[in-house]
Amino acid sequence: DAGITQSPRHKVTETGTPVTLRCHQTENHRYMYWYRQDPGHGLRLIHYSYGVKDTDKGEVSDGYSVSRSKTEDFLLTLESATSSQTSVYFCAISMKAEISGEQYFGPGTRLTVT
Amino acid sequence: AQKITQTQPGMFVQEKEAVTLDCTYDTSDPSYGLFWYKQPSSGEMIFLIYQGSYDQQNATEGRYSLNFQKARKSANLVISASQLGDSAMYFCAMGDGNDYKLSFGAGTTVTVRA
Numbered sequence: 106d107a108g109i110t111q112s113p114r115h116k117v118t119e120t121g122t123p124v125t126l127r128c129h130q131t132e133n134h135r136y137m138y139w140y141r142q143d144p145g146h147g148l149r150l151i152h153y154s155y156g157v158k159d160t161d162k163g164e165v166s167d168g169y170s171v172s173r174s175k176t177e178d179f180l181l182t183l184e185s186a187t188s189s190q191t192s193v194y195f196c197a198i199s200m201k202a203e204i205s206g207e208q209y210f211g212p213g214t215r216l217t218v219t
Numbered sequence: 220a221q222k223i224t225q226t227q228p229g230m231f232v233q234e235k236e237a238v239t240l241d242c243t244y245d246t247s248d249p250s251y252g253l254f255w256y257k258q259p260s261s262g263e264m265i266f267l268i269y270q271g272s273y274d275q276q277n278a279t280e281g282r283y284s285l286n287f288q289k290a291r292k293s294a295n296l297v298i299s300a301s302q303l304g305d306s307a308m309y310f311c312a313m314g315d316g317n318d319y320k321l322s323f324g325a326g327t328t329v330t331v332r333a
Contacts, residue, residue: 138320138321140323145325146325147223147225147310147323147324147325147326148264148310148312148321148323149323150320150321150322153320163320164322193262195264197264199319206252206314206319207252207254207266207269208254208266208321209266210256210263210264212262212263213262213263213264
């Protein structure tokens, strides 16, 4: 158990509304990541963080923003949700960003945008 | 360009038999790592095995082994003595470059038959 929780676990929202997903870790890992999972695409990186207030974009960052004001929390915000953002969102942590730095995943959040 | 390719969308295997899941990758970075994850129907992502680009020997973890062929840029997962609980989606991933972000393949669904 890597001590990662995500909230909410399920959410249904309407197009155009803002949505914030929370990832919380208890083990003080430096690196945190947000992915989305869609059929046929595997997991794709949205944003990641390499420290408090240090974040960078991933492969599919358009329409998303993130914040990390403390080590244990990494927030993903959809500024104005669209139906194309219906997906399962996973948070992951890693102790290091090196070749042996496997990532451990949270349980996921299923988001539906209607 | 696709960094990770998994060409088998689905496979069936008989209980107690071995199964090989294909994964090819593309990177120009001499330092990289290869990972396999399992995602059962419950949805969580479970880390299985890791292989570093400089590792001389193939990685093994219990019934999982990684057949690493560097010149061919392949990192196939072998599951020996399949069990019903091995039925799941399996993802190959690679970490390389700055901050070692992971790129995932589209996944292979394995169904183990009794």
